[in-house]
Amino acid sequence: MLYAQILNAVMLGCTYSLVAIGFSLFFGVLDTVVFCAGDVAIFSSFSVVFLVQLIGFYNIFFGLFNPVAALLLTVIVAAIFTAILMVLLYQLVIKPFENKSSLMPLLSTIAAGIALRELIGIFFPEGRNPRSFPELLSNERILQELPGISWRNAIIIVATILIVAILYWFINKTKIGLSIQAVSQNREAATMVGINRNLVIYVTFIVGGLILGFGGFLIGSYYAVIRFDLGAGFGLKGFSAAVVGGLGNVYGAIVGSMLIAFAEVFVTAYIPGGTAYASIAAFVLVLAFILFKPEGVLGNKSVEKV
Amino acid sequence: MTENKIYTHKIEKLLPSLGVVVFFAALAVAITGSLWSTLIILIGMTGLLIYGEKHGQVDRAYIRVEERRSSTLTVLIICIVLLPFILKGNSYFLHIAVMAGIYAIVALGLNFQIGSMGQVNFAPAAMFGVGAYTSAMVTVRLGASPWIGLIAAMIVTAGMGIVFGFPALKTRGFYFSLVTIALQTIFILLVVNTEWLGGPNGIPGIPAFSLFGQSLKKSGMLLGTPIPYQMNYIYLTFTLLLLLIVISKRLYSSRIGLAWNAIEEDEIVASTQGINLTKVKLLSFSIGSVFAGIAGSLYAHYTSFIGVEDFDFNKSLIFICMVLLGGMDNPIGVTIGAIMLTVIDEKLRIFADYRMLMYSIILIVVLVVRSQGLLPKRNRKYPLGEEN
Amino acid sequence: MDTLLHTKNLTIHFGGLIAVDSVSCSMGNEVLGLIGPNGSGKTTFLNLVSGIYSSTGGKIEFQGQDITRLKTHEIRSAGIARTFQTNRLCEKLTVLDNMLLGLYSKQNTSWWKVILSQKTHYRELKENISTCLEVLGYFNKNLIDRKYELIDTIPLIDRRRIEIARALVSNPSLLLLDEPTAGLNQEETANIVDDLKRVREKTHTSIIFIEHDMGVISTIADRVIVLNAGKIIAEGSFEEISKSEEVRTAYLGS
Numbered sequence: 044m045l046y047a048q049i050l051n052a053v054m055l056g057c058t059y060s061l062v063a064i065g066f067s068l069f070f071g072v073l074d075t076v077v078f079c080a081g082d083v084a085i086f087s088s089f090s091v092v093f094l095v096q097l098i099g100f101y102n103i104f105f106g107l108f109n110p111v112a113a114l115l116l117t118v119i120v121a122a123i124f125t126a127i128l129m130v131l132l133y134q135l136v137i138k139p140f141e142n143k144s145s146l147m148p149l150l151s152t153i154a155a156g157i158a159l160r161e162l163i164g165i166f167f168p169e170g171r172n173p174r175s176f177p178e179l180l181s182n183e184r185i186l187q188e189l190p191g192i193s194w195r196n197a198i199i200i201v202a203t204i205l206i207v208a209i210l211y212w213f214i215n216k217t218k219i220g221l222s223i224q225a226v227s228q229n230r231e232a233a234t235m236v237g238i239n240r241n242l243v244i245y246v247t248f249i250v251g252g253l254i255l256g257f258g259g260f261l262i263g264s265y266y267a268v269i270r271f272d273l274g275a276g277f278g279l280k281g282f283s284a285a286v287v288g289g290l291g292n293v294y295g296a297i298v299g300s301m302l303i304a305f306a307e308v309f310v311t312a313y314i315p316g317g318t319a320y321a322s323i324a325a326f327v328l329v330l331a332f333i334l335f336k337p338e339g340v341l342g343n344k345s346v347e348k349v
Numbered sequence: 350m351t352e353n354k355i356y357t358h359k360i361e362k363l364l365p366s367l368g369v370v371v372f373f374a375a376l377a378v379a380i381t382g383s384l385w386s387t388l389i390i391l392i393g394m395t396g397l398l399i400y401g402e403k404h405g406q407v408d409r410a411y412i413r414v415e416e417r418r419s420s421t422l423t424v425l426i427i428c429i430v431l432l433p434f435i436l437k438g439n440s441y442f443l444h445i446a447v448m449a450g451i452y453a454i455v456a457l458g459l460n461f462q463i464g465s466m467g468q469v470n471f472a473p474a475a476m477f478g479v480g481a482y483t484s485a486m487v488t489v490r491l492g493a494s495p496w497i498g499l500i501a502a503m504i505v506t507a508g509m510g511i512v513f514g515f516p517a518l519k520t521r522g523f524y525f526s527l528v529t530i531a532l533q534t535i536f537i538l539l540v541v542n543t544e545w546l547g548g549p550n551g552i553p554g555i556p557a558f559s560l561f562g563q564s565l566k567k568s569g570m571l572l573g574t575p576i577p578y579q580m581n582y583i584y585l586t587f588t589l590l591l592l593l594i595v596i597s598k599r600l601y602s603s604r605i606g607l608a609w610n611a612i613e614e615d616e617i618v619a620s621t622q623g624i625n626l627t628k629v630k631l632l633s634f635s636i637g638s639v640f641a642g643i644a645g646s647l648y649a650h651y652t653s654f655i656g657v658e659d660f661d662f663n664k665s666l667i668f669i670c671m672v673l674l675g676g677m678d679n680p681i682g683v684t685i686g687a688i689m690l691t692v693i694d695e696k697l698r699i700f701a702d703y704r705m706l707m708y709s710i711i712l713i714v715v716l717v718v719r720s721q722g723l724l725p726k727r728n729r730k731y732p733l734g735e736e737n
Numbered sequence: 738m739d740t741l742l743h744t745k746n747l748t749i750h751f752g753g754l755i756a757v758d759s760v761s762c763s764m765g766n767e768v769l770g771l772i773g774p775n776g777s778g779k780t781t782f783l784n785l786v787s788g789i790y791s792s793t794g795g796k797i798e799f800q801g802q803d804i805t806r807l808k809t810h811e812i813r814s815a816g817i818a819r820t821f822q823t824n825r826l827c828e829k830l831t832v833l834d835n836m837l838l839g840l841y842s843k844q845n846t847s848w849w850k851v852i853l854s855q856k857t858h859y860r861e862l863k864e865n866i867s868t869c870l871e872v873l874g875y876f877n878k879n880l881i882d883r884k885y886e887l888i889d890t891i892p893l894i895d896r897r898r899i900e901i902a903r904a905l906v907s908n909p910s911l912l913l914l915d916e917p918t919a920g921l922n923q924e925e926t927a928n929i930v931d932d933l934k935r936v937r938e939k940t941h942t943s944i945i946f947i948e949h950d951m952g953v954i955s956t957i958a959d960r961v962i963v964l965n966a967g968k969i970i971a972e973g974s975f976e977e978i979s980k981s982e983e984v985r986t987a988y989l990g991s
């Protein structure tokens with residue numbers, strides 16, 4: 044029982060964490076919350092559905108390559124779609140508000156999220172109905188002795204870890220990654236030492252878009268059924284996780300996701316009638332953090348200078 | 350002064366009243382006309398406001414109205430009295446007007462936070478819901494009069510306003526917005542999961558207001574023609590709306606409104622001017638919430654049925670749209686914004702699937718093109734201490 | 738001389754950095770110059786006195802009352818007003834509204850009175866507006882005509898003046914000025930100094946005055962306190978402190 048719950052929570056935490064990382068990355072470079080990240084992830088899920096079902100992309104490549112290569116190709120193309128969307132969104136609803144009140148991009152990205160979700164609902168064939176997500180990852184157990192660990196679950200966990208590891212390498216070991224860090228920490232100083240802030244922003248949005256793209260695929264695989272308006276919930280949970288972990292801190296985003304996922308899973312499991320209150324528990328956790336520890340688990344506290 | 354000048358002077362003096370009449374005529378056409386005429390009217394109104402703003406006409410209009418306050422107000426009241434007749438006594442058209450009034454009240458309350466204090470509160474719909482549910486529970490479960498329900502709604506929302514405003518004391522910006530989103534979501538989840546509050550089924554059978562022993566849900570007869578009961582609610586709603594606009598304007602031009610603006614710009618400066626941040630911030634939330642509570646109570650006793658979907662996050666976003674489109678921190682602007690959006694929303698009912706898409710696009714366009722709204726905030730001009 | 742302000746071992750640290758270190762000083766009705774190298778803790782000292790930071794140790798007394806733990810707005814009401822090193826007027830408000838903000842603590846029409854009737858509120862407003870315009874007039878008569886203009890159309894020197902006027906309008910017992918001449922050229926600096934002298938003559942308000950320009954300090958300050966690394970290193974008339982060896986090394990050395 045406990046084992047199963049922990050596994051559940053970890054899985055849920057994985058699906059939140061890639062979205063939360065997206066929030067943190069964008070917040071780092073822009074000091075703005077890009078609220079449509081959840082919807083962008085779900086856009087990616089629908090891209091995968093589109094690629095697999097509508098144009099038989101997967102099947103064509105299934106014939107040409109081995110299944111793993113075809114799967115990877117599908118996911119990568121969906122992630123590229125998502126990255127392109129993210130850059131477009133930056134141009135349309137974030138860039139116009141540079142140097143303006145930070146509430147404007149907050150509102151505009153919320154609106155963009157709704158627009159995205161509604162566009163999926165309207166233009167995707169039967170977009171407003173729940174969609175089954177193609178079973179690209181097998182749901183069979185890896186070992187009979189180990190319940191709950193299916194290929195799918197294992198791949199989701201491993202993929203999440205892998206993406207975070209690649210991100211770690213990218214941020215800490217490449218020149219552009221270090222520039223992203225520099226801009227996150229001190230924008231003025233970074234521009235003074237000659238870092239091209241615009242380039243950094245675009246790269247961050249591309250990287251963030253790719254991560255959200257993979258995240259969408261993992262979310263779809265885990266839930267097996269997706270809906271056009273799932274993004275609202277994921278956006279909210281992802282943002283909450285990022286705040287709990289420390290907004291702007293990529294590793295904090297993972298910690299926050301796990302905390303929220305554990306809170307939800309354990310409330311559902313151990314409180315009678317808890318299913319209804321799982322989300323409430325998550326939000327109460329967020330409220331507590333914002334009010335009493337706004338810097339989050341991993342963020343550092345700063346005194347406002349006068 | 351030559352005769353000619355006196356003549357133009359007289360016409361100028363009539364302009365504010367004329368403006369009110371034209372506005373109501375346009376509104377009537379927008380409500381009763383076809384979708385196309387509505388769109389043309391609304392686009393025309395938008396264009397006129399933007400043009401007038403650019404060329405200082407709007408400023409002049411403000412001065413004129415200030416000069417001829419009582420006559421303008423009289424014309425305004427006459428127009429409201431005549432509104433049901435202008436709307437041809439059609440119950441659906443009257444319904445649109447009632448909803449516009451109710452939403453305008455919520456938007457006015459929200460304006461105290463977004464417009465005056467720059468804190469984007471994403472939970473106005475929840476507060477609207479708190480008012481509606483309180484009023485409904487008090488009347489349906491306890492059997493009290495709807496007027497008691499209204500008062501209960503005001504008291505409860507005043508308290509809840511303080512609860513919702515408490516986070517604003519500790520955070521602001523995104524964090525505060527996230528808190529209000531969380532509160533909005535928690536509100537919906539709590540209602541859906543509480544049997545006693547009707548859960549997902551809502552609360553049916555909410556009694557109507559009654560006045561002098563007469564239920565407002567009774568259709569009237571006037572000059573031999575039946576007038577649908579919505580007329581009564583138009584009068585009730587618009588009376589309250591007018592009152593609340595006056596209160597909003599008074600607060601705006603008082604030191605409280607000034608303090609809210611100062612807090613928006615710089616909290617530290619505000620506090621060094623002697624402004625008690627805690628008190629003034631909570632006041633903004635509390636008063637704003639009471640507005641929403643009044644609107645909620647009106648709504649509950651008007652529609653006689655309420656359900657959670659009337660108070661969800663999307664509704665909150667629509668209220669924010671109204672404030673932003675109309676003009677932040679300008680009660681008249683906010684009211685116009687609310688009325689415009691309600692009318693267009695009802696007119697686009699056949700395209701229900703596109704509704705939220707429309708709102709989101711309006712929001713983005715307003716933010717990008719005209720973030721100050723159609724009728725922006727006015728600089729305070731005091732009609733006193735002037736030599737001329 | 739009656740003590741107006743008295744601090745005892747006033748201390749604050751930010752993490753490891755001690756920005757104000759056991760500062761004990763007293764002042765009466767006078768103009769006190771506060772000088773010291775960059776980062777020596779002058780602004781932080783004003784932030785402590787005006788209640789923006791709460792101290793980690795020590796005590797502040799104002800007119801015999803312990804104000805160490807009072808909130809910022811309570812300190813303003815008690816009679817200490819201030820300006821900021823970077824001009825901090827409300828840019829989206831008009832000149833007159835900024836001035837009226839300065840009178841906030843003196844107004845007492847509460848919100849429900851405002852809602853119920855406009856008459857009493859207008860009466861109070863009328864008086865306040867004439868006070869505001871009068872105080873603006875001490876500085877620059879021009880500003881009276883520009884009262885309905887937004888701050889961003891006003892030149893820097895006049896913004897500095899408005900900020901001082903905003904602090905002064907509530908008739909405080911102590912005025913804290915944080916580099917009121919920062920960013921101004923010589924002529925403008927001289928103008929501000931003249932304004933301040935005139936104001937001091939008219940109102941006899943006590944002033945603590947942070948300044949980098951020694952010329953200004955020598956003409957306006959009755960007494961000078963020199964801070965270095967959060968500590969008082971010299972105190973006395975301008976002539977006295979300019980002779981001090983320690984002050985010279987503090988300025989030249991670090």
Ligand SMILES: Nc1ncnc2c1ncn2[C@@H]1O[C@H](COP(=O)(O)OP(=O)(O)OP(=O)(O)O)[C@@H](O)[C@H]1O
Binds near residue numbers: 774775822
């Ligand atoms: N909120 C804060 N958090 C951390 N350090 C602070 C804070 N406020 C001030 N300091 C530090 O305290 C020290 C004193 O700063 P302060 O602003 O008081 O100097 P100052 O004497 O006013 O200098 P200047 O002449 O440049 O205005 C500085 O090292 C500054 O970095």
Ligand SMILES: [Mg+2]
Binds near residue numbers: 779781822
């Ligand atoms: Mg300083």
